[in-house]
Amino acid sequence: MSLPASVFAQQLTLMQLSDSFFPSGSFTLSHGLESLVQENQLRGSEDLQTFLRLLLRNKVGVTDTVALIHAYRGSAIADLEAVRTADARLFAQTLVEKTRETQRKSGRALLMVASSTWQDSQLDILNQDAAIGKINCLHPVVFAVVGRAALLSEQDTVLGFLHSFVTGLLGAAIRLSVVGHLQAQRVLLQLAPEIETAYHTAASMSLEQMWSCTPTIDIAQMRHQKLAQRLFAS
Template structure:
């Protein structure tokens, strides 16, 4: 198997909805919007685009690229700093907890599925408390360990977010299976745009800003009944 084919297969495996990373437990604030009656079937795709452009891209995708870059440079201090910065950028307790739970789940899976010294080295940093193990930073490390280039890694993880979001919309009855696929196809240019910005970003650029989504996440954390972790 060629290196290119191997990297592509790894990327497909990590972004597959069947990969048990814990993404299926997250609505990415969508349930909070639904509980507040602040989203409809018609506005759901617009909310996804806003989150990609203003939260996931500037924070998670940027952290993924920076962590990937630091691993390739064998700069483990930089890897840990990216992870800590992303953790600090998650303003809500619910978001921080969910991102570290899914990140550590991904890291544990990578230790079994991927293995190797890079994953082991990062796992040791997380175990020591030097790095919190936020999902996007972990993904950057794992993609780098598998030889997936930064652009493909960023695009793949952004797609995984979008697929998880529309999957939550399905369970919240904000879409159907066919329209969900239409939405995923429609956001492809946005994913490409956001990934390109992340590839040019530096550590000082890391951080998103969607105050309404933060408020909805805070509201969701105190909800009496919840289908999702976020």
């Protein structure tokens, strides 16, 4: 049985947004992975899985994803003040300066590309807000509004975001020779339950409940800019 045209289009949009082919800049980030690899603190697929699980459970799943969900819900009822609040709370929660900077850059790149791809008044307003410094335009928050503008559900928007986050890091791990392509595919499959859990956990949290605890990864991100050679922006 073929799918209704609207469902088919939504699935294609989900794949478009979560694909590395989409030029948001988020796939140039290693989130501290490059530092850990160069310092010989992370080797092989088991270490990589631990790294990704820690990020999903103790950082991205309980900060970025929470802000994304609240931004999506605000956007869905045309409450852009709720979107701005989610952006401001996530900015305050993101303690590493380099992470805030890269989140802002990739968010604004995503907004630019999305504005030329989907016609949506909220995207136009966010562009105006960004121009006058009214919003940081952090990547998860912009991704939420883009998902809503592209007619994706909240769940699909979150899963698209988390899938692109994980595959971006797996791509980084391949480029850093931590794993090969076949190992990366196995890791991605094994992380599917973690991604689902991250969504359900974040969906039940308020902005005030956001938290993170990944000290080793945070410090690795801070050290990244001092590496003699770098493939990634963070």
